[in-house]
Amino acid sequence: MELSVNRFKQAITAGHSQIGLWCSLPGSYVAECVAGSGYDWLLFDTEHSPGDPLTVLAQLQAVAPYPVSAVVRPAANDPVLIKRFLDLGAQSLLIPMVNTAEEARAAVAATRYPPGGIRGVSGLTRATGFGRIAGYAEHAEAQLCLLVQIETREALDRIEEIAAVEGVDGIFVGPADLAASLGHVGKPGHPEVVAEVEDAITRIIAAGKPAGILTPDTAFAARCVELGTTFTAVGIDAGILARQSEALLQRFRA
Known part of the structure; x- marks a missing residue:
């Protein structure tokens, strides 16, 4: 049994645009439903959803047969949570609220086995094929993709420092949180927020890292791709269900 190649990491490293869908509804059934929709990647969220390691396990299993990459967002930059998702077989992680280079280095360390990091070792996990992948501990790092999320004024001011951290594969x-940090909570479309987001994308790319974003605003998503975002999430499963179900009803209420 061989270690799976991380196609998502390969694609964003090569600069190939990857269009994704945010999955905030826990459970395998919805995950499998959207896995066949043709997106390049799906983000399984556990920060702003009821998701947890057990629900993510079911989601990873459900989408495994499909040609789509899975990215998991832990609830926090926590080495225990990171370890659990890696052991479940997640190869790409998005770490929220990374504000400094030190916090970025801590996230990297949580994904590396000693002596290069602090990840705990177990040879009988889903990630290791339950002990069937020869040399997993030695080779896993090459197929892991670590993305860090900047969403505060402090993080904006330190983009270049965060980008320079070895082991950070994308920013x-x-x-939404950036808007709140800038004094415009609930208004991600505010001109100041938009200007800061566009500037951040430009600076991330100039620093030599792939840039990513989530925005259900299709026009702004296209603008971000134009600016150079490599991994761009263009919708949220719960939002699609809520808004489209409302729109369908309004056709008959009108």
Whole structure:
């Protein structure tokens, strides 16, 4: 049994645009439903959803047969949570609220086995094929993709420092929390927020890292791709269900 190649990491490293969908609804059924929709990647969220390691396990299993990459967002930059998702077989992680280079280095360390990091060792996990992948501990790092999320004024001011951390494979801009940090909570479309997001994307790319974002605003998503985002999430499963179900009803209420 061989270690799976991380196609998502390969694609963003090569600069190939990857269009994704945010999955905030826990459970394998919805995950499998959208896995066949043709997106390049799906983000399984456990920060702003009821998701946890057990629900993510079911989601990873559900989408495994499909040609789509899975990215998991832990609830926090916590080495225990990171370890659990890696042991479940997640190869790409998005770490929220990374504000400094020190916090970025801590996230990297959580994904590396000693002596290069602090990840705990177990030979009988889903990630190791339950002990069937020869040399997993030696080779896992090459197929792991670590994305860090900047979503505060402090993080904006330190983009170049965060980008310089070895082991950070991409930087993701979070417009919602960034808007709050800039004094415009609930208004990610505010001109100041938009200007900061666009500037951040440009600076991330100039620093030599792939840039990513989530925005259900299709026009702004296209603008971000134009600016150079390599991993761009363009919708959220719960939002699609809520808004489209409302729109369908309004056709008959009108």
